[in-house]
Amino acid sequence: MRIRVINPNTTRAMTATIEQCALAVAGQDTLLDAVTSETGPASIESHYDEALSVPGLLAAIRHGEAAGVDGYVIACFGDPGLDAARELAAGPVVGIAEAAMHTASHLGRGFSVVTTLGRTAGRAADLAERYGMRRFCRGVHACELPVLALETDPDARKIVTEACRTAVAADGSDAVVLGCAGMAELCAHIRAEIGVPVIDGVAAATLTVQSLLTLGLRKSGRGEYAAPPPKPYTGLLASFGS
Amino acid sequence: MRIRVINPNTTRAMTATIEQCALAVAGQDTLLDAVTSETGPASIESHYDEALSVPGLLAAIRHGEAAGVDGYVIACFGDPGLDAARELAAGPVVGIAEAAMHTASHLGRGFSVVTTLGRTAGRAADLAERYGMRRFCRGVHACELPVLALETDPDARKIVTEACRTAVAADGSDAVVLGCAGMAELCAHIRAEIGVPVIDGVAAATLTVQSLLTLGLRKSGRGEYAAPPPKPYTGLLASFGS
Amino acid sequence: MRIRVINPNTTRAMTATIEQCALAVAGQDTLLDAVTSETGPASIESHYDEALSVPGLLAAIRHGEAAGVDGYVIACFGDPGLDAARELAAGPVVGIAEAAMHTASHLGRGFSVVTTLGRTAGRAADLAERYGMRRFCRGVHACELPVLALETDPDARKIVTEACRTAVAADGSDAVVLGCAGMAELCAHIRAEIGVPVIDGVAAATLTVQSLLTLGLRKSGRGEYAAPPPKPYTGLLASFGS
Amino acid sequence: MRIRVINPNTTRAMTATIEQCALAVAGQDTLLDAVTSETGPASIESHYDEALSVPGLLAAIRHGEAAGVDGYVIACFGDPGLDAARELAAGPVVGIAEAAMHTASHLGRGFSVVTTLGRTAGRAADLAERYGMRRFCRGVHACELPVLALETDPDARKIVTEACRTAVAADGSDAVVLGCAGMAELCAHIRAEIGVPVIDGVAAATLTVQSLLTLGLRKSGRGEYAAPPPKPYTGLLASFGS
Amino acid sequence: MRIRVINPNTTRAMTATIEQCALAVAGQDTLLDAVTSETGPASIESHYDEALSVPGLLAAIRHGEAAGVDGYVIACFGDPGLDAARELAAGPVVGIAEAAMHTASHLGRGFSVVTTLGRTAGRAADLAERYGMRRFCRGVHACELPVLALETDPDARKIVTEACRTAVAADGSDAVVLGCAGMAELCAHIRAEIGVPVIDGVAAATLTVQSLLTLGLRKSGRGEYAAPPPKPYTGLLASFGS
Amino acid sequence: MRIRVINPNTTRAMTATIEQCALAVAGQDTLLDAVTSETGPASIESHYDEALSVPGLLAAIRHGEAAGVDGYVIACFGDPGLDAARELAAGPVVGIAEAAMHTASHLGRGFSVVTTLGRTAGRAADLAERYGMRRFCRGVHACELPVLALETDPDARKIVTEACRTAVAADGSDAVVLGCAGMAELCAHIRAEIGVPVIDGVAAATLTVQSLLTLGLRKSGRGEYAAPPPKPYTGLLASFGS
Known part of the structure; x- marks a missing residue:
């Protein structure tokens, strides 16, 4: 295979x-x-x-x-x-958006997406609708880090983690979907930090x-x-x- | 595990x-x-x-x-x-309805559900809505075989297969979701017969x-x-x- | 009858x-x-x-x-x-949820539901959707009183009343639906206190x-x-x- | 009162x-x-x-x-x-449309509306949406009798009854909502004839x-x-x- | 013509x-x-x-x-x-609501409506739904000026302009639809002031x-x-x- | 300009x-x-x-x-x-899909889209949803002519015209949206033939x-x-x- x-x-x-x-x-x-x-x-x-x-x-x-x-x-x-x-x-x-959103829908009643720049939030919302996941997607939140800064900014991990924590509280959601392939390796860390399921689409x-x-x-x-x-x-x- | x-x-x-x-x-x-x-x-x-x-x-x-x-x-x-x-x-x-519908949504633009008795069709439609799959679910069709007859009726395989064929044509759908755990073992047969993806939820x-x-x-x-x-x-x- | x-x-x-x-x-x-x-x-x-x-x-x-x-x-x-x-x-x-929501829809353009524990809010929202009342239901609010405390907690009446007042203001709603059979006897009191229609489903x-x-x-x-x-x-x- | x-x-x-x-x-x-x-x-x-x-x-x-x-x-x-x-x-x-549709929603999973002229069907559909009843309203059917002919046409009762029978079969619905105040007095007759709940909005x-x-x-x-x-x-x- | x-x-x-x-x-x-x-x-x-x-x-x-x-x-x-x-x-x-909302939908991903009295906001929301514009309409905001005061109140221009500015910020919207024919002549002024497309329905x-x-x-x-x-x-x- | x-x-x-x-x-x-x-x-x-x-x-x-x-x-x-x-x-x-659908929505309560190959119908339906026009779009119909055949097939005009006529009857629609830029020059002809508004998106x-x-x-x-x-x-x- x-x-x-x-x-x-x-x-x-x-x-x-x-x-x-x-x-x-x-x-x-x-x-x-x-x-x-x-x-x-x-x-x-x-x-x-x-x-x-x-x-x-x-x-x-x-x-x-x-x-x-x-x-x-x-x-x-x-x-x-x-x-x-x-x-x-x-x-x-x-x-990866498709898979991550579907996966999140098995774990709780609603998830938050945390993405990079605010201007990409609309695309995430469009995809949630396309995949039928709008009823589970309670919010799309940007951490305003450019994609490549995820690998180079020394504060990236902290910034994304805090954005996830804030999103869960704001949305009353049960889980977080990471909105960028570049966040994949942060997944386990964030999950441990904020105590809810965190899903990496990759x-x-x-x-x-x-x-x-x-x-x-x-x-x-x-x-x-x-x-x-x-x-x-x-x-x-x-x-x-x- | x-x-x-x-x-x-x-x-x-x-x-x-x-x-x-x-x-x-x-x-x-x-x-x-x-x-x-x-x-x-x-x-x-x-x-x-x-x-x-x-x-x-x-x-x-x-x-x-x-x-x-x-x-x-x-x-x-x-x-x-x-x-x-x-x-x-x-x-x-x-x-199994949840998993089957999600799976079908990765393979085509719309699926048909083929279930047992007509009176269960409403439940399948309710679940499609609950899981966000209503936009993919083009129809729910009953073959009017009781659940236990799936294992005892000698014509069961033929009846379900024909119901799947009819459903795909009527709905213009790309795939079939089998609407009963009792149909699981028919999956490969029906797929071979009608030439579209057929999904068993189990x-x-x-x-x-x-x-x-x-x-x-x-x-x-x-x-x-x-x-x-x-x-x-x-x-x-x-x-x-x- | x-x-x-x-x-x-x-x-x-x-x-x-x-x-x-x-x-x-x-x-x-x-x-x-x-x-x-x-x-x-x-x-x-x-x-x-x-x-x-x-x-x-x-x-x-x-x-x-x-x-x-x-x-x-x-x-x-x-x-x-x-x-x-x-x-x-x-x-x-x-x-009683069905009847209360339908009733509220005759009286104003939108209602708030006030329920007991926050974990039951999702069920109320599901029912609003099932009954077609989602367009009228502007919010579901928990007062975080357990069901049986409604009868035993001396502050229950006050707590529920204040939750109703807050819900109406937050949602800009015209009416309140009481989200628990145990609140039935509070209905007249709350209506008098907050000045909008309050509906008891019983x-x-x-x-x-x-x-x-x-x-x-x-x-x-x-x-x-x-x-x-x-x-x-x-x-x-x-x-x-x- | x-x-x-x-x-x-x-x-x-x-x-x-x-x-x-x-x-x-x-x-x-x-x-x-x-x-x-x-x-x-x-x-x-x-x-x-x-x-x-x-x-x-x-x-x-x-x-x-x-x-x-x-x-x-x-x-x-x-x-x-x-x-x-x-x-x-x-x-x-x-x-009366509001009350009839709400009433029908308590009795089955879907109803048909039978109205007078085809040109009024859109209004009935608009109202179903407004009242949140679109999920229950499976079809709006016209019998193409003008409103006042309901009282003067000797075949009115038969025409409306047959339109109801046809609507239930076409929509797979559980109940009929009569789409004109002028049909009110036909209600009991049609119910007896077609064997499903028939609702008069008056x-x-x-x-x-x-x-x-x-x-x-x-x-x-x-x-x-x-x-x-x-x-x-x-x-x-x-x-x-x- | x-x-x-x-x-x-x-x-x-x-x-x-x-x-x-x-x-x-x-x-x-x-x-x-x-x-x-x-x-x-x-x-x-x-x-x-x-x-x-x-x-x-x-x-x-x-x-x-x-x-x-x-x-x-x-x-x-x-x-x-x-x-x-x-x-x-x-x-x-x-x-004019129809034309203004359609027009706004060509210019951005979401618009705010700014209307006169709060009690008219529901009508604007109903129209957004009727015209299929609900997905673009992110909010309806009242400036609480009566219609005729738009022409007589010396502060009208300022009040409406500030309501538009607030609406765009609150809704995260890309454009503003003016919710009253009496606001038509304010359109160019507000556009210049707040820097997003402003649409007059007339x-x-x-x-x-x-x-x-x-x-x-x-x-x-x-x-x-x-x-x-x-x-x-x-x-x-x-x-x-x- | x-x-x-x-x-x-x-x-x-x-x-x-x-x-x-x-x-x-x-x-x-x-x-x-x-x-x-x-x-x-x-x-x-x-x-x-x-x-x-x-x-x-x-x-x-x-x-x-x-x-x-x-x-x-x-x-x-x-x-x-x-x-x-x-x-x-x-x-x-x-x-042109955007403009044509919006235009059709001003003229009647529902329109049909007539497109080229059946495999493009899903895209038209997606766009109807994206533009908020799904409530007006009653059907998407293919005439199964490839795009370039519109200019070369001597029967193209007749085939598209008949597809439009059939679509209006099947959907009970008030207007037709032509689903390909290559159909633009057929617009006036079809309108004259079938007697309903026909919209060319170009x-x-x-x-x-x-x-x-x-x-x-x-x-x-x-x-x-x-x-x-x-x-x-x-x-x-x-x-x-x-």
Whole structure:
């Protein structure tokens, strides 16, 4: 069983962290690796960045299909390109926001999301709605740390932890969903500090894909997720055509 | 890691089937067993049956807690007693309707539920709403086979398969959720026959609990799922007090 | 016309209070009595208590049917076992949360619910959704008094009154729904104190059942509320089978 | 206790029928009468008619207030002027669509509305949403009989009965709500014919108002339903100013 | 192309202001005028006022139709009589709340409404829901100035501006919708002061009607907006019959 | 006032048609042109195509900003890249699905969408929800013509017209929204044939942008639509960084 975690930004250091968090939960029979997108933004902090991370993500899926990968994790909390990736891949593709929110819904009656910049909060709320998780999502809170500062700011751990504590109190929620792949390695620390379940989507999505593969399930080939109709592409993205 | 699957009806033959379907997907390090409720209805086909299956279910959880069980599956598609079970157990508790619907939402844009008697369709729809899955659930269809006939009626496999085929066509859906634990062993057959993902909640919930345990997550002890306040109980159910 | 109010907890003193509040509004031609559940928790303060109050409630309905009772009130704000009770009874069954919320919706644009312990607030919110009253329900507020303290704590009246006053101000609501049968006798006092409509579900549900009977209406025997299919029950609850 | 049923169209024959249906259910201590609007359309079959029935309705409320009426029923299924009437009256005001839908929600899991002309179906659906009853309202069906034909067309009873039968089958519903005050007297007949609960809003609203008065409840004077601010009116409607 | 803006209250000074705001945006080929309702309230500040403004509005539509007007704006933020006006007119009719909310939804992810008296906030929220704009409308805030004080109170501009500033901060919104036709001329000032888009519905609705006419679109004559069925009217409103 | 219509696919013939439809409604003072995306798919018929059309679209916006364009139309019914485009542009950006659905909501109580391939129907439904138009959108119907066949198949006009006729009857809708920019020139024909309002999003969005500019409104610079934070981009898309 081969699972690939795709970091849709181009920062390799972040991929390394993500890979470790995924490996920590994957089963013994799972071959798991993480790859970095080959084109696009260094971090994803706007709709613009997110849209422009999708070609790199889809190229990574295409490489994965050729290499026999069975399932994929999209390791950015905006779940960029999820629908397109599902059309392209034969097996399951799961986003980390999707997996984290679903996971939180099994543990309590409501969760808070703690994200990086305030401008990404709307995307998190849109995804909660898309996945049917709006009734569980009691609030989206920004800690106003840029994505890459999560790895470089010496106070990052403290800032995110306090934002989680504040969010739980403000929302009366039972659990916290970490709103950025770059927060994955903070998960255990925050859980210990604030005493409620804290969910990292990278680990959650890895296990979701692994479970789907164990169940023998793949995306539905009927309807909207069937392979995209082949056609010419031109210009910079000509290689995406067929 | 110890997982217990609880059949909340009192029919042992059905428990055996359920146990096999759960064991087929559980990981090597998972100690899994299935138990039959010690009191209540032989099958669950009404709100009345469902309500009266809960004391037996809760007794099984209480035994499990004493025996060091880490997580539980409630193996009836009405997910009876889920909130109460979460209060009682320290670890995760997942219902098969909950797990199956979540699983289906990763694979396509909409699923159909195929259940036993028409009178149970409303409960399935209520659960879809509760779990946030209403936007994915395109229809609930009954095959009008009683629960126990799934194991005794020689035409059961054919009847359920055709109901699934019809449901997918009528709803324009991408996947099928089997609406009864008793249908678990039909899953692979139907998938092969109709060519779309078919989800059995018993297997799906087993992996969901296993994933939650791997992630180190348990129900939130804060708020609504904290242990119930102790108090006297009288009469037939006196043993449930404390 | 015979109406029976069922207190689904086992505290007889509370039944007496409930009966008085119901008798105060029942019509001259209505034969009304209140009964105490014969088994289950002394008070209902968790999902666990609520689930385990249902067998006693259903036994009371069964006795009522044999005794020629025409309609029933379920006198606990969690409306435990409502669907099952409707299957079992030939005539109407109404919960006090259901009746109180409907009643409040005729009087203003939004109401607040004031309940006992915070952990029961989620159930009240679930019921508001189930009954279509979420658009009217602006907030659920706990006064953090245990149910039985309503009758024993000398400050209970003051505490509940102040919680109601605070709730109306916080929610900008027009009315208050009392979130516990044990608050029924405080209703007139609080209304006088805070100057907005205050609704006690015991009285409201009594009149709702009485109205349904006057209209000649009973639960629909078609579909989901038809009598439950007969079947064997085993163990502690064997007497519930047929 | 004085209750007045207002027929907001100007057809006196219809008022007489309505009064009989209301009197048939009112309690012994209730003084009930029905009045006909003094200005507006002979029947209400469009948004235009409905809007223009409101001045007559409000004039009737004003007369009622002067005459010591305690509560009002608005006897047209569009519930015209309900918010304005609640501002004007000191006591409760209930519409027949409102009362009928609430009543139906106590009896089954879903109801069908059967109305007169197809062009009024949208209003019924709007009201279902406004009252929170959309989850119970499975369909709105027109029998395409004009309102006044209900009293004059010799086939009216048969046409409406068949429309109800068809609606229940098409919607899989448990009950029928009659979508016009002019259908009130058909209620018992249709119920007997099709074997499910059939609800006439005139009777249902009469008992709802009577119950509110018995509970000592009136519209909330706080917020949106406070008496309208006095001000000059000019032209045809000058008498409505103050 | 003839567009008529109807002020449904009877205050001519307000009509003059409204006409100026509409003329300022209308195209060169558009013949635009504003008219004052000939009967009804001097200002609209309650459901009562709103309902009683509709006959005057409909009379103005009828005059417009006879005079060859192509499209109409209803210049009160309650959008009184919109459905009835659409039945009566052959061409498009647009309300200012409708146009303003739609316009705001193109500019940001959420807007605040700032209205006059608190008692009108519910109507604004109802309209947001009706138009599908609830997901964009983050709050409705009252500045507690009566409608006519907008033109006479020397502090009106300051009070409304500060209410807008506060609303944006409280709601985290991107834009402001002015909740009264009488605020139209404050629009540019407030926008300059608080630095977010501020939308006046009078101008927005004028351009919406103009666009619909340019597109050759009129209300649909099929279904609910077909001309109302002719019938006798009696009493004060007899002239509205046919 | 300069408006640019961007065709996000790379088929120039389609751009020419789109430009004509936009020019036909633009005002005399509007400088309008249409441009073709310089990279991406020849037509947009999948999530994959849609995602990969966004880089070309954003490049066109960037060129437009440098060239002094005031506002933009995104001329594909999937409204690709709308959020990202709004971050990038200083002025208004409107999608054709967005504009068409809003426009239809002014004309009737419900509309049908007629689109090309069935696999794009889900996207249309998602957009209806995003824009708050789900309550107006009664159905999405595919005519199963590929996008480019709209210009080459000699039966295209007939096929689309019949699909519109069928959709209106099936949905009981009042209006039709054409679900592809390539259908723009069929609009007047279909309207004449089936007798209900038919809306082409290209013309509708052109006028929406023109109206926003006339009103002096631009996207909100506060919050989510502020310019994206600058950062390095690598690989194929390096030129999108800053």
